[in-house]
Amino acid sequence: MKLSYLLAALGAATLTTLAGAQNGSDNCTTPDAIAGQGSFSFDSTLATTGPEGQSEPLCFAFGSNAVDSDVWFNWTADATGIASISTCASLLDTKIAGYPAGGCPVVAGTAIACNDDSCGVQSAIDFACTTGTAYLLQIGSFPGNVGGTGTIDIVIASSATNDDCGGAVAIAGQGTFAFSQLGASGGLEGQNEALCLFFGLSSIDNDIWYAWTPSLAGMAVISTCTASVDTKIAAHAGSGCPTPGTSIACNDDSCGLQSEVQFSVSAGSTYTLQIGTFPGSSGGAGNMEITVSPPAGNDSCALATAIAGQGVFPFDQTGSTTGADGQAETACYFFGGSMIDNDVWYDWTADASGTVAINTCTSFVDTKLAIYPGAGCPVAGSAIGCNEDSCGLQSQVFATVVAGSVYSIQVGTFPGATAGSGNLDISITGSLQADDCATPDVIAGQGTFAYNSTMATTGLEGQAEVSCYFFGSAVIDNDVWFSWTADATGQASVSTCLGAALDTKLAVYPGVGCPLDGSSLACNDDGCGLQSEVLLNVVTGTSYLLQVGNFPGTAGGAASFDILITGPVEPGTPFCFCDAVIAPCTNPGTAGNGCGNGSDPAGANLTATGNADVGADTLVFSATGLAPSQPGLYFQGINAVNGGIGIVFGDGLRCAGGDVRRLGVAFADPAGSSSTAGFASTISAKGGVSLGDLKHYQLWYRSPVGSPCGALFNLSNGYTIQW
Structure with missing residues (x-):
């Protein structure tokens, strides 16, 4: 906040x-x-x-x-x-x-x-x-x-002279334009644009307005990168106050806390620019830079450049626009969006059959890649491979290809990133058997099992499981499959914690053969650092399908996973822990906890006991490490915020969100502990839970003493319950 x-x-x-x-x-x-x-x-x-x-x-x-x-x-x-x-x-x-x-x-x-x-x-x-x-x-x-x-x-x-979109200041051409938000207020217009949803908020504070007319046609870049203000900017077609839902570009943080938007413009047309701040930040003064570059020759999928075979192919996105094609692919959903900005297109003919690897790893542009079957503009939903960050901010996709067939390759940037030039590297190797859920490797019992997903592609199955939704995506990249038979009854742990340096993602399904949508028994992304662990109850002699892959956008490789069967599992799964990387004010909590507070630097820990059964609910949440004698709100959401990492909120991280239900307020005792044991209703009744619901829970508590960020409130870790 x-x-x-x-x-x-x-x-x-x-x-x-x-x-x-x-x-x-x-x-x-x-x-x-x-x-x-x-x-x-x-x-x-x-x-x-x-x-x-x-x-x-x-x-x-x-x-x-x-x-x-x-x-x-x-x-x-x-x-x-x-x-x-x-x-x-x-x-x-x-x-x-x-x-x-x-x-x-x-x-x-x-x-x-x-x-x-x-x-x-x-x-x-x-x-x-x-x-x-x-x-x-x-x-x-x-x-x-x-x-x-x-x-x-x-x-x-005093209010700024262009504080109202009806009084936008007219500017024209390219160059540097000074702005001042001092005295500006946040109006009603441009506050609910879908393109402006960043860090959980669509609003733009302290906004001032400009009516800009370009002198050239091409790709416009509007930037506040040289300013010291924490900006957020949007562009709308036409002049005057914008109609809701009509923004054509929006950005919060493109260059540090400053902003940059890119969009296609026509010479002589007018565009309304909204220059504001991130919600809660102070307005200020700075410079807005405007440039326009002519479009690239292969800016449209209908005018794709023809290439063939394997090797290195240069690309240049300078002046490219963001077209309408290939902007809503499920396979391309990374970090909260499916869009591919500044895209240029290639019709590529494969010279061999097997698994193609296409990458921009030697480039410096923050790229995003997709590949589709056939030449020309792709059919919506037909992407056979897509990637954002596989090698740093650069990209790599894998797909199964057939010699002589033509494929459409979309080379763009992460939404909001600046276009540039680089190289596209293409190579083809043989196919991998376990790459298909219809032909999994067969394993049984407990122990360590090796795998190699270096050349694995990302199939269509197991890519939309609700239980696999982490950090904005349910996708599991570079997945390989195993048909595993349990040799004991109990709680099974399937883990890459000890055998992988990769950023893994795991899922387990019942039975054999390719899984039905929505059938996953367990799924995990980061259970132990960037590695994964799932827990589920298994029955001896029963077969289960294991999907072992990577977090979307990261590369596969050689690794192993471990299977161990022990006792029963607790009613849910903790998530969203405050480590040193994400802690807002150098206040990480102990492993498994929320962020540290002034009363307990280990942070608050939320756990649960009892039965998470809608028909026989005995579930009780308990929290420790709180500020003594201070109130805290137990609440329920339907989403794991930011894929389960959470976002900074006060002295801690907001982990649960979406359709938030307040379960009740409980005061911590002098030792800094509280629970829901005294609530009049059960958790399922209070939260309106139905059988089969996946819900996320958290405790928001007051912490006025020694507040690390000065916000005076903090949150526990999150806790997920599959009812």
Whole structure:
């Protein structure tokens, strides 16, 4: 989570004059009147908690919407712009909200801003204001904390001249254009574009607008890479305010925290540019660079360059556009998207039968490759191979080919990456028997089993299993197959943890022969570093189909897997652990835990006991390593966020998401432990679970002491239950 407020940027410490003796009214029907900018004292020592403003959705934090010990002010703005109202100079654990004036907020949903912890345990809100207009301010405490005395600081920043898409500044041609987002607000337009979904958010904060007319036709590159602002930018066709769903390009982080978009343009046409920030970041000033390059000759699949045989073939994406073909292939879904940007096309004729390896590994471009049967533009869904990152940021695909047949090769870039030039290396070797689920290698019993997926292709089977969805993709690349018969009854562990340096991915299916869709018994991506381990109950003499492959985009190789049968498995599987690589503020937890907190650097650990059976649910979640005596929210989601790695959220990682259900709030005991044992309903009833559902769980807890990132909240590891 990125938290910033304009008050800090403007230097609120310069506002030293106390503007009156008002201390706030305990009743919203008689708020104390204040006006203008400055510091205003408040005293909530004897304040009660009224019924108004206690159910605002915007005020939901750490399991509660309430604002305790609240006092009220009727504030009149003395300027038009963005009002920043904060209690950052106070010592109390505050929670504040702003409403339109005109009486008590008796109807939930009327708040225009609300915040709990913005600067330590103090609060800050921003909202647009108009000269002479009054606003109702609610100044209170986090639920359970006592009131006291403090100050609220108010400043107003002027809005940017092109803060509204209806007032976009006209620019033309190529070059460097200065921009300033200071005083800009986040409007309603361009806030829900699918192309703008990055790190779980589609919104663009502090956005300003330009109406740009190119003087050349070709590929336009709009970049803020030289700026220091944490930008997010979008482009829309035409002039004026954009219609929802019409963005033609969007990017958050292309060059560090800065942004770059590329899209095809026509000379003399107008395009609307939205230049903002990542949600929660502060606006600023910088430069926007615009260039236009003419399109490549093989920019269209209908004009593909003909090549044949094996060897090295140069490619050049300079000036290429992103066409409509080959943009929604399931096999190409990596890191949250199937798109292939800046693509150029080749019609390649195979000179031998076998497995073809096509790679850009010797290039410096961040490439993405796909191969299709036949020449010309491909049929949707027909990709027989696709890859993003196999050798660093470069790509390698494998496919079974027949001598004399023609195949269409799409050479592009990862979405948002810059086009460039490089080499396409093509070679063909013999086919691999275990590469097909119809002809698996037959194995039995327990022990270590060697395999080699160096030349394995990625088949069609076992590529869309819900249980295999990790890090944005269900695909298992370079997969080889084994028909395995168990020699004992119990819990089987199938693992590449000891025998592989590869980035593996494993799945197990019942029976023999190619698996039916949705039939996987277990699947795992990163169970032990980049290697994998699955656990499942097996019966002696029964056969199971093993799919051993790689995380999408990584290369195959020679390795081994181990099979061991022991006792029963726990009701679910922990996931999303905070290691040193992903920890937001150098606060990794102990292996298997969430990120470290100020009370326990080992981090919180979420586990479960009982029976995860919808008809006989005895499941109980328990957590340790929490901040003592602080509240925590147990919640359920349908997705493993970011493929199970999670995304940074406060002092920790958000691991469970999608259709979030709040299971209940539990306070940690003095030892830092809590559980769902005292909840009135079962987990399945509270979460609306049906038989066969795959659900993900996590604990979001308050951690105000020694907060590593200053967010004052953290999360446990995730936990997956197959009901």
